[in-house]
Amino acid sequence: MEAKTELAGLPDSQASDDVAETRxxxxxxxYLAEIVGDEARQGQRMQAGPILKLMYETAVAVALRHxxxxxxxxxxxxxxxxxxxxxxxxxxxxxxxxxxxxxxxVVEVRGSSRRPAEREFSPSHVGFFTMVAIGSAGQTSRNxxxxxxxxxxxxxxxxxxxxxxxxxxxxxxxxEWIDRADGxxxxxxxxxxxxxxxxxxxxxxxxxQVKGQLSSQGAHPDGRIRGGDLLLWLDxxxxxxxxxxxxxxxxxxxxxxxxxxxxxLHNTDQIELDARVAYVRTHxxxxxxxxxxxxxxxxxxxLGTVEFLIINFxxxxxxxxxxxxxxxxxxxQEGLRRYLKARTRYSFWKSNPESxxxxxxx
Numbered sequence: 174m175e176a177k178t179e180l181a182g183l184p185d186s187q188a189s190d191d192v193a194e195t196r197x198x199x200x201x202x203x204y205l206a207e208i209v210g211d212e213a214r215q216g217q218r219m220q221a222g223p224i225l226k227l228m229y230e231t232a233v234a235v236a237l238r239h240x241x242x243x244x245x246x247x248x249x250x251x252x253x254x255x256x257x258x259x260x261x262x263x264x265x266x267x268x269x270x271x272x273x274x275x276x277x278x279v280v281e282v283r284g285s286s287r288r289p290a291e292r293e294f295s296p297s298h299v300g301f302f303t304m305v306a307i308g309s310a311g312q313t314s315r316n317x318x319x320x321x322x323x324x325x326x327x328x329x330x331x332x333x334x335x336x337x338x339x340x341x342x343x344x345x346x347x348x349e350w351i352d353r354a355d356g357x358x359x360x361x362x363x364x365x366x367x368x369x370x371x372x373x374x375x376x377x378x379x380x381x382q383v384k385g386q387l388s389s390q391g392a393h394p395d396g397r398i399r400g401g402d403l404l405l406w407l408d409x410x411x412x413x414x415x416x417x418x419x420x421x422x423x424x425x426x427x428x429x430x431x432x433x434x435x436x437x438l439h440n441t442d443q444i445e446l447d448a449r450v451a452y453v454r455t456h457x458x459x460x461x462x463x464x465x466x467x468x469x470x471x472x473x474x475x476l477g478t479v480e481f482l483i484i485n486f487x488x489x490x491x492x493x494x495x496x497x498x499x500x501x502x503x504x505x506q507e508g509l510r511r512y513l514k515a516r517t518r519y520s521f522w523k524s525n526p527e528s529x530x531x532x533x534x535x
Contacts, residue, residue: 194318194319195318195319195320195321196239196318196319196320196321197320197321197322197323197324197327198269198270198271198320198321198322198324198326198327198330199324199326199327200238200239201235201238201239201268201269201270201280201320202235202238202267202268202269202326203231203234203235203238203267203268203269204231204265204266204267204268205227205230205231205234205265205266205268206263206264206265206266207227207263207264208261208262208263208264209223209224209227209258209260209261209262209263209264210223210259210260210261210262211260211261212260212261214260215259215260215261215289216259216260216261217259217260218257218258218259218423218425218486218490219258219259219260219262220408220409220412220425220426221254221408221412221425221426221429222404222405222406222407222408222409222426223405224254224258224264224284224298225252225254225401225404225405225408225429226401226402226404226405227264227266227401228252228266228282228284228298228300228302229246229249229302229399229400229401229404230401231266231267231268231280231282232244232246232268232280232282232302232304233304234268235268235269235270235278235280235282235304236270236278236280236304236306239270239273239278239317239318239320240278240306240314240317240318241318242306242307242308242314243306243307244278244304244305244306244307245304245305245307245397245400245434245437246302246303246304246305246399246400246401246432246434247277247303247304247305247433247434248302248303248431248432248433248434249300249301249302249303249400249404249429249431249432250300250301250302250303250337250341250431251300251344251428251429251430251431251522252298252299252300252428252429253298253299253300253427253428254297254298254426254427254428254429255297255298255427256286256295256296256297256298257490258286258297259288261289262286262287262288262289263286263287263288263294264284264285264286264297265284265285265286265287265294266282266283266284266298267282267283267284267285268280268281268282268283269281269326269330270320270330271301271330271331271333271334271337272320272330272334272337273317273318273319273320274317275315275316275317276305276306276313276314276315276317277303277304277305277306277317278303278304278305278306278317279301279302279303279304279334279337280301280302280303280304281299281300281301281330281333282298282299282300282301282302283296283298283299284296284297284298284299285297300429301337311397343521344431344518344521347517347521348514348517348518351510351513351514351517352510356506357503357506357509357510357513358503358509359501359502359503359509362501362509362512362513362516363499363501363509363512364516366498367454367455368455368494368495368496369496370496370497370498371496371497372496372497372498373497373498373499373500374418374497374498374499374500375499375500375501375505375508376449376450376451376499376501376505376508376511377449377508379414379417379418379449379450379499380414380447380448380449381410381413381414381417381447381448381449382445382446382447382448383410383445383446384443384444384445384446384467385443385444386440386441386442386443386444387402387403387406387438387440387442387444388402388440396439396440396441397437397438397439397440398437398438398439398440398442400434403434403438403444404429404432406446407429407446407462407464407479407481408426408429408481410446410448410462411426411448411460411462411481411483412424412425412426412481412483413448414448414449414450414460415450415458415460415481415483415485418450418453418458418495418497419458419485419495419497420497421485421487421493423485423486423487423488423493424483424484424485424486425483425484425486426481426482426483427457427482427483427484428481428482428522429479429480429481429482430479430480430481430482430518431479432477432479433477434476435476435477436466436474436476438466438476441468441469442466442467442468442469443466443467444464444465444466444467445464445465445466445467445473446462446463446464447462447463447465448460448461448462448463449461449511450499451480451508451511451512451514451515452499452511452512452515452516452519453495453497453498453499454495454519455492455494455495456484456485456486456492456493456494456495457482457483457484457485457495457519458482458483458485458495459480459481459482459483459515459518459519460480460481460483461478461479461480461481461511461515462478462479462480462481463475463477463478464476464477464478464479480515480518482518482519482522499512
């Protein structure tokens with residue numbers, strides 16, 4: 174008998190009770206589009222947080238089309254946000270599935286934007302989200318449809334999935350040795366300042382700590398926090414930390430490094446974010462945010478660290494030099510490790526731009 178149920182507006186043929194055994198990449202394709210921001214601030218640059226949230230929502234939509242079930246965020250690969258998005262721009266985010274397991278789904282989300290005075294869309298963002306299908310009881314579902322690459326768009330997605338796996342492995346290998354090393358010296362790790370700095374601060378002096386409960390609008394029935402709301406909060410804390418360091422309100426996120434949600438986050442959890450500046454160049458800096466989860470019952474646990482690459486700019490929108498530097502010494506091994514990892518990530522970021530999304534940075 175044909176299933177009569179509908180799930181979140183999906184047609185009967187895509188409801189979880191009547192799931193096809195195999196679906197193509199083309200079956201998963203979906204998009205979200207929105208005129209973003211605040212009309213009163215038209216033309217001003219938008220912060221990355223709302224854009225990251227919209228990218229997450231696109232990944233949710235694609236995962237739902239494939240699995241026919243609710244999906245939650247497990248992992249977010251490095252996201253590049255390389256075109257300026259201003260308030261009242263039209264932002265379009267196109268998503269497709271590029272890889273699927275029994276429960277997990279890797280979604281590519283690629284953005285383009287158009288300003289009111291422009292006739293054509295221009296590429297703006299790209300990122301990969303790993304989503305996990307969740308059953309009605311809130312547990313991981315392991316009956317995802319298989320993914321077929323037997324279409325022209327599928328062949329492209331399969332190649333992209335292989336490229337992503339190789340790049341992730343290369344990036345992981347480039348960083349792992351830093352944790353294994355016994356110790357570092359400032360002279361071996363810290364680059365000469367490319368410009369004069371007017372003052373120096375220790376990494377500890379750049380810290381911004383916040384702690385609270387994160388409530389999601391339209392929260393899941395099991396109380397899980399939506400990944401998009403976490404991304405929005407992380408970006409707010411990262412940009413505050415950068416503003417405090419540069420003494421400049423005009424900063425914006427260019428890239429977000431890998432995010433891995435090792436366990437579900439719930440609205441009863443208190444989440445602590447501990448942010449600090451780890452690395453500084455001419456116009457850009459990296460802010461690292463350590464995430465600790467304080468449960469209602471049980472000990473706190475470390476979710477991990479998320480890194481934000483942020484650019485400093487002036488009132489005209491042009492790049493502005495950062496005149497504050499980091500002061501590191503041999504006794505601050507944690508600061509040196511963070512610095513070296515950030516330096517390695519930056520070099521990797523510059524040498525491995527995602528497709529056509531390239532911006533010249535100092």
